[in-house]
Amino acid sequence: MSFIEAKQLVREFFRRDEEGNIEGVQVALDHVDLNVEQGQFISILGHNGSGKSTLAKHINALLSASEGTLYVDGKDTADPMNQLAIRQSAGMVFQNPDNQIIASVVEEDVGFGPENIGVPSDEIWQRVEYALKSVGMWKYRTHSPNKLSGGQKQRVAIAGVMAMEPKCIILDEPTAMLDPNGRKEVIRVAHELNEKKGVTIILITHYMEEVVGSDRVFVMDHGKVVLSGTPREVFSQVDVLQKYRLAVPQATKLAWELQQAGLAIPSGILDREELLEALKACR
Amino acid sequence: MSIKLENVTYQYSPDTAYAITALDHVNLELRDGEFIGIIGHTGSGKSTLVQHLNGLLKATEGVIYYNGQNIYDKDYDLKDLRTQVGMVFQYPEHQLFETTVFEDVKFGPKNQGLDDKEATLRAYEALEKVHFPTDYFDQSPFDLSGGQKRRAAIAGVLAMKPAVLILDEPTAGLDPKGRDEILDMIAEMHKKSGNTVILVSHSMEDVANYVDRIIVMNDARVAFDGAPKEVFRHYKELETMGLAAPEVTYIMQELQAAGFPVSVDATTIQEAKEEILKVFR
Amino acid sequence: MLRDITLGQYYPTDSHVHEMDPRTKLFGTLIYIIALFLFNNVLGWLVVTGFLILAIHTCKVPLSYMVKGLKAIVMLLLIAAAFNLFLTSGTPIFTIGPLSISDVGLRNAGLMTIRMIYLIVGTSIMTLTTTPNQLTDGLERSLHFLNRVHIPVHEIAMMMSIALRFIPILIEETDKIMKAQMARGADFESGGIIKRAKAMVPLLVPLFVSAFRRANDLALAMEARCYHGGEGRTKMKPLQYHGVDRVGYLVIFIFLVLVIASRIVYPMLMGLIGV
Known part of the structure; x- marks a missing residue:
């Protein structure tokens, strides 16, 4: 069995009027199938409202499906008894860095998760040290989160999840509110955790340049997985991606435009180095 | 008609141990009708700078002239300045408060002392300018999508008919398509009205396609000021400031370095494409 | 501006007060507040002031930082003082038009201002040194x-x-x-x-x-x-008492005894010198 296995997952939200009668139904997840293996780096792309965050919340057992099944680490997310175990093995980092830091000191915030699952004090300290070091925030351990930059706050939030010793981390648009430097910082840390600590990463984003290093990319639209494959496979379909309200990185876009204009450039250029090589080969 | 800054310095908590200089002797002239991008990383002073332009912050040193008049003169009407120099802040959530979008947009004109009829007219006009869907006029602003909230917020400022429009990170939190839609809309407005528009952003790529002039802020000072292609020639220095020129700039620079006879002045994908195709034809 | 409010903001530094168990500090603050309303003469005031200075000195938070928090409540203090000053009956010592200041009013206003300032500075030490x-x-x-x-x-x-x-x-x-x-x-x-x-x-x-x-x-x-x-x-x-807490409790205890003693000793002293 895969680490995450979703079969025909459906989630509906009901809009109700003032008397509580159902006014309308919004299908946030529409028969989603998804398999993620342990140790993979997965990206889920989609515009705002495509259902990608709803999917993330299901993996963390914060929401439960209307139909279909979802197993995380072999446990059924529909069973309330599994909730804590699932949240521990598949931790989640949210979009707004301010609204997920609970404590007023960095190290105390990282210790919050282990405290909740009843880890003994001595071990909490070891875990906090390990977690903060793995995101490069150890020297800020006694700082107030309010004094940190957006990227640093997100790294603290990631450390807070790492301290629970998860097998998987779901990052739900962790870079949407950050500046370019903060964005790079967070993505770099996510890759490091994946490569060095073997943590499965599920990155949810609407920035295509962030998914370049992924093992597999899923594109969502209207609650459905509409496209999936390696970054190269996905990046080669520039026109399809634009239809799904996604912006292709400039190098990919330029390569695609040149290809359309008749130059012999291969499909699915991921970055500017590849474009440069392709152009050199053309000459 | 212009905004002129002379030696403007601003300090947070001046005369204390925690004093931070957010602007350091800035001299600038923002001419009428320009489409300007102010770029800098977080903490570079760009937001502080624009909050001086409509008098929300008062310089600790230096003078600002709006149309030749010193805005720090005792009898200068700052409230009037704020309707002349309209400013839309980063998060629309910080300004939307009324029960309907339409009422919310009327808030500005009503503060200007206009009667209900005139305010209604202004609101209607402003919402139309930002292409806000008519069906949602009577919706609560809190039920809107991110892009629509942004439009409502911009309309709320446009309704005061400012001569200068400042937008602080107008695309934060939007998805790429939403971002392009808002920027296209702003560019179109600038073209039609000919008013001064100032975009504050930390993304070069976002503004490069639109503006005529880029002002780069770094460490409380103006680092570069000029047309996009002039500014992007300093792409190496920009990098040390934690900013990146658009990827196109890098591609063109690297192509030239690799011996392709291309001009490095292309700043948009379209220009780059034409440059490269020239080589191959 | 609004940002200057320091009340309740932790100030990280290394000091014995920072090291103390929060329970010690809570207890100390409670005793301190009681003492503020217990003292009623110069001797008591000296004891309280001494305790406050000791606390400020040991906690290593710059005084200017603490005083900044006071700025926000200056207006409140002035209004409260004015009420006490003008609306307390007693022997008038100063009169402007319909307003008169009595000896009791002056004393009350002074005492109240001191108590309020001491209360805010003292309790802010608690929040400044404890996360x-x-x-x-x-x-x-x-x-x-x-x-x-x-x-x-x-x-x-x-x-x-x-x-x-x-x-x-x-x-x-x-x-x-x-x-x-x-x-x-x-x-x-x-x-x-x-x-x-x-x-x-x-x-x-x-x-x-x-x-x-x-x-x-x-x-x-x-x-x-x-x-x-x-x-x-x-x-x-986990909360654990250390050596520094034992010293803390001792100081608090001595302080309480001194404040109570001041109430007893002061009238006796006054009696001795025949006032």
């Missing part, structure tokens, strides 16, 4: 007995610590909202009370909407990190 989490841990442990009468002590403590974390964030946000509305011509400064109250609506609505959204996000984030109430929780920093 909100330690503070709530301390309260939780000290008030643990209330659990027996079904008061959810842990939940209340958790709410308090979260509130303290969000105060600076919400203050900053208020500042931003004010600016956004001022840019639309809103006026928060002029007009009568009703006009001013009305002018607050465009400020308060976005603030509340944002606070609720934050609360919602935070609840979700806490749940995602396996928070499920106080049951089965361990502590990263």
Whole structure:
């Protein structure tokens, strides 16, 4: 069995009027199938409202499906008894860095998760040290989160999840509110955790340049997985991606435009180095 | 008609141990009708700078002239300045408060002392300018999508008919398509009205396609000021400031370095494409 | 401006007061507050002042930083002092028109101002040297007995610590909202009370909407990190008394004795010198 296995997952939200009668139904997840293996780096792309965050919340057992099944680490997310175990093995980092830091000191915030699952004090300290070091925030351990930059706050939030010793981390648009430097910082840390600590990463984003290093990319639209494959496979379909309200990185876009204009450039250029090589080969 | 800054310095908590200089002797002239991008990383002073332009912050040193008049003169009407120099802040959530979008947009004109009829007219006009869907006029602003909230917020400022429009990170939190839609809309407005528009952003790529002039802020000072292609020639220095020129700039620079006879002045994908195709034809 | 409020903001540095167990500091603060209302003469005032100076000195927080917090309440102090000054009956010593200042009024106003300032500076030492989490841990442990009468002590403590974390964030946000509305011509400064109250609506609505959204996000984030109430929780920093706490309790005890003694000794001294 895969680490995450979703079969025909459906989630509906009901809009109700003032008397509580159902006014309308919004299908946030529409028969989603998804398999993620342990140790993979997965990206889920989609515009705002495509259902990608709803999917993330299901993996963390914060929401439960209307139909279909979802197993995380072999446990059924529909069973309330599994909730804590699932949240521990598949931790989640949210979009707004301010609204997920609970404590007023960095190290105390990282210790919050282990405290909740009843880890003994001595071990909490070891875990906090390990977690903060793995995101490069150890020297800020006694700082107030309010004094940190957006990227640093997100790294603290990631450390807070790492301290629970998860097998998987779901990052739900962790870079949407950050500046370019903060964005790079967070993505770099996510890759490091994946490569060095073997943590499965599920990155949810609407920035295509962030998914370049992924093992597999899923594109969502209207609650459905509409496209999936390696970054190269996905990046080669520039026109399809634009239809799904996604912006292709400039190098990919330029390569695609040149290809359309008749130059012999291969499909699915991921970055500017590849474009440069392709152009050199053309000459 | 212009905004002129002379030696403007601003300090947070001046005369204390925690004093931070957010602007350091800035001299600038923002001419009428320009489409300007102010770029800098977080903490570079760009937001502080624009909050001086409509008098929300008062310089600790230096003078600002709006149309030749010193805005720090005792009898200068700052409230009037704020309707002349309209400013839309980063998060629309910080300004939307009324029960309907339409009422919310009327808030500005009503503060200007206009009667209900005139305010209604202004609101209607402003919402139309930002292409806000008519069906949602009577919706609560809190039920809107991110892009629509942004439009409502911009309309709320446009309704005061400012001569200068400042937008602080107008695309934060939007998805790429939403971002392009808002920027296209702003560019179109600038073209039609000919008013001064100032975009504050930390993304070069976002503004490069639109503006005529880029002002780069770094460490409380103006680092570069000029047309996009002039500014992007300093792409190496920009990098040390934690900013990146658009990827196109890098591609063109690297192509030239690799011996392709291309001009490095292309700043948009379209220009780059034409440059490269020239080589191959 | 709004950002200058230092009340409740932890000031990180290394000092013996920082090292102390929050329960010691809570107890000390309680005794200190009682003492503030217990002293009624110069001798007592000297004892309290001595204790305060000792505390300020040992906690290593710059005095200017503490005093900054006072700025916010200067108006309140002045109004309260004025009420005491003019509205207390007694032998008039000074009269301007219908207003007169009595000897009792002067004494009361002076005492009250001293007490208020000492109260704020003294209690702020507590919050300046204790992280909100330690503070709530301390309260939780000290008030643990209330659990027996079904008061959810842990939940209340958790709410308090979260509130303290969000105060600076919400203050900053208020500042931003004010600016956004001022840019639309809103006026928060002029007009009568009703006009001013009305002018607050465009400020308060976005603030509340944002606070609720934050609360919602935070609840979700806490749940995602396996928070499920106080049951089965361990502590990263379990409360433990150390040597410094023994010294602390001793100092507090001596202080209390001295304050009580001042009330007894002072009249005797006055009697001796025959006043």
